[in-house]
Amino acid sequence: MGRTxxxxxxxxxxxxxxxxxxxxxxxxxxxxxIIRSKGDKTTYFGEEFxxxxxxxxxNYRLPxxxxxxxxxxxQKAIWxxxxxxxxxxxxxxxxxxxxxxxxxxxxxxxEVYDQFVFExxxxxxxYRCSPAALIPHGQLFSIAGIPSPExxxxxxxxFSFTHVIPIMDGAIVWPxxxxxxxxxxxxxxxxxxxxxxxxxxxxxxxxxxxxxxxSCCYVTSQFAADIEATRANPKSNTILQEYIxxxxxxxxxxxxxxxxxxxxxxxxxxxxxxxxxxVPEILFRPDDIGLPQSGIxxxxxxxxxxxxxxxxxxxxxxxxxxxxxxxxxxxSARLLSELRPLAPVDCEIVIYESKDAILEAYRSAVHLAKQxxxxxxxxxxxxxxxxxxxxxxxxxxxxxxxxxxxxxxVDSGKGKASMRRxxxxxxxxxxSAKPVRTRTRTVSAVKRR
Amino acid sequence: xxxxxxxxxxxxxxxSQSLDAEVLAKRAKRRLDELERSNYAEPxxxxxxxxxDEDTGKSGKGRARQTISxxxxxxxxxxxxxxxxxxIRTAILYRKNLTTLIDESGIAxxxxxxxxxxxxxxxxxxxxxxxxxxxxGYWGRYxxxxxxxxxxxxxxxxxxxxxxxxxRVL
Ligand SMILES: [Zn+2]
Ligand SMILES: [Zn+2]
Numbered sequence: 001m002g003r004t005x006x007x008x009x010x011x012x013x014x015x016x017x018x019x020x021x022x023x024x025x026x027x028x029x030x031x032x033x034i035i036r037s038k039g040d041k042t043t044y045f046g047e048e049f050x051x052x053x054x055x056x057x058x059n060y061r062l063p064x065x066x067x068x069x070x071x072x073x074x075q076k077a078i079w080x081x082x083x084x085x086x087x088x089x090x091x092x093x094x095x096x097x098x099x100x101x102x103x104x105x106x107x108x109x110x111e112v113y114d115q116f117v118f119e120x121x122x123x124x125x126x127y128r129c130s131p132a133a134l135i136p137h138g139q140l141f142s143i144a145g146i147p148s149p150e151x152x153x154x155x156x157x158x159f160s161f162t163h164v165i166p167i168m169d170g171a172i173v174w175p176x177x178x179x180x181x182x183x184x185x186x187x188x189x190x191x192x193x194x195x196x197x198x199x200x201x202x203x204x205x206x207x208x209x210x211x212x213x214x215s216c217c218y219v220t221s222q223f224a225a226d227i228e229a230t231r232a233n234p235k236s237n238t239i240l241q242e243y244i245x246x247x248x249x250x251x252x253x254x255x256x257x258x259x260x261x262x263x264x265x266x267x268x269x270x271x272x273x274x275x276x277x278x279v280p281e282i283l284f285r286p287d288d289i290g291l292p293q294s295g296i297x298x299x300x301x302x303x304x305x306x307x308x309x310x311x312x313x314x315x316x317x318x319x320x321x322x323x324x325x326x327x328x329x330x331x332s333a334r335l336l337s338e339l340r341p342l343a344p345v346d347c348e349i350v351i352y353e354s355k356d357a358i359l360e361a362y363r364s365a366v367h368l369a370k371q372x373x374x375x376x377x378x379x380x381x382x383x384x385x386x387x388x389x390x391x392x393x394x395x396x397x398x399x400x401x402x403x404x405x406x407x408x409x410v411d412s413g414k415g416k417a418s419m420r421r422x423x424x425x426x427x428x429x430x431x432s433a434k435p436v437r438t439r440t441r442t443v444s445a446v447k448r449r
Numbered sequence: 450x451x452x453x454x455x456x457x458x459x460x461x462x463x464x465s466q467s468l469d470a471e472v473l474a475k476r477a478k479r480r481l482d483e484l485e486r487s488n489y490a491e492p493x494x495x496x497x498x499x500x501x502d503e504d505t506g507k508s509g510k511g512r513a514r515q516t517i518s519x520x521x522x523x524x525x526x527x528x529x530x531x532x533x534x535x536x537i538r539t540a541i542l543y544r545k546n547l548t549t550l551i552d553e554s555g556i557a558x559x560x561x562x563x564x565x566x567x568x569x570x571x572x573x574x575x576x577x578x579x580x581x582x583x584x585x586g587y588w589g590r591y592x593x594x595x596x597x598x599x600x601x602x603x604x605x606x607x608x609x610x611x612x613x614x615x616x617r618v619l
Contacts, residue, residue, distance in 0.1 A: 034517060045521055060487045061517070065547045072540040077518035084523055104566040106554045115536040164571075175564045178571045181481065189484040194586070197612075203489040227587060274586045287578040289484075290477035299571040399564055 004124060005090050006369035009099045010362040013064035014159035017362040018082055020090050021369035027362060030082060034061040034074055039248060046078035047087055054248045055207040067102050067160030069109055083121050096378055097126040098369050103163050103177060104399050111389040118384040125378035128396050131361035132156050132165040133172055138364025140320045140352050151314035155296060157325035159184045164303045166315055174402040176306035178299045182286050184324050188213050191279045199270060208246060211254055216241050219330040220277040221337050230274040243270040280328045297338030316343050320352040322360040516541050584608045
């Protein structure tokens, strides 16, 4: 039967992950930015950026500020492109949309999402939720034949911030969701600043420094030892790396210098020493830059402490990592070593790493979109035309639902609401049980004294 | 961020510690704002962002600035069929920054059993802060007497005094 195609849009603050549920495995990763290149004097909107070759001194206009969508002019310019026939190859007016939104998205911003989806692009129907809410439908935790666990704790460390999100029976436990104001953007900016102060002025080179960060940085499990090691003379310093800066006029990309690689006099070398680990370290020690917040390990413990006593063990045993920062080498090993002393001694800690942490939410969304039950989650264009954003407010579970369930519905909805079917009780579709996919599983040995 | 404490500035010893805390909190806040910038050469948050050459002047004052979404020209079939609704025009033309949006959302007044963006922030760390040299990143065993930033040795102290010292004045 010809089911309505579902456009899946993981609308991140750094990149958009875009695809169509019935169009095979194709996913496009598109900068969620309007980028001006000084080199070629061209402005690139979202998907056009793949044509850019000169990445020096790029100027970014980002629709998101501190993780929330505030610049709708910029977002529209980018969305107009990706929803066009050339990119999407689907007519929005004949399609459904599954789009992600930030955790604790503000009600006023949510309404603008609704307006764009139905009034500007005129989708048939849509569903909006946060990235972690999609994970139970994906394969991050799947072991052959066993469905996703009932309790899981997601660490989502992205561009704008890092969240710890406990999920029970497929639903986010909002009162226990915690946020650290450290994300990839902050890390890149911090690296940019350190390098500019110590070596080359790279303050205008966000794109290059982001590549340096992704190529050279790692999470250490022995900060004190590594910081000593970086003081050794260059020959015996095992941490020091040389990054050869790109030369776009010669079409040369930036790269790490290989052990015996000769360099030219014209090459500009960036020495990456304690910067390699002191930058990602901020995820675990935000107070290293004066931010009075706990790092990921302590935040996980804080979150789990807010959950019912008798099932806390299940959260310790099902920790899943998503988001670009979790790709830093050494991330899960460090996290494990931080969690071990924070968890009860007899408690097993298991960390599930995604094969592709940036796409995990997107892929989970595709799984959800393919299920028949997806159609019961969406709000239709007719429903929106009838009751506007109230229709979405009633149907989409988010942080405000946490309270509704306890005290009964709080939103007025006016006369219309009482005539409508009560959607609140509708179960979310069961998590999928699909064949296992390669993934790493980091387990702590259960130690007893 | 806790509310600022208003105290007489010169209450000798007792006040100096909380003043330090206040100075440090302010500095941390400013530092975070810097680290949120999308481009170096912008005052705080980029508004117009890209109006560098061809269309300066056009933006002018007032509300009549040209939107970037209207400037984007898409070719091919199926592009733009009709005018946007009033809701969409409003969203595009009247941008508000996050602080304003949070204020307007009223989440600060929600009852305490509703978790929000404001309540979700993680607590402070139990571990004592580490002192790292503000110049080279090694352990910072000494603290600048003027601004309390740590440094590790005489060499870094010199660099600190010349370039990084924030003194007391903020
Ligand atoms: Zn030093
Ligand atoms: Zn100083």
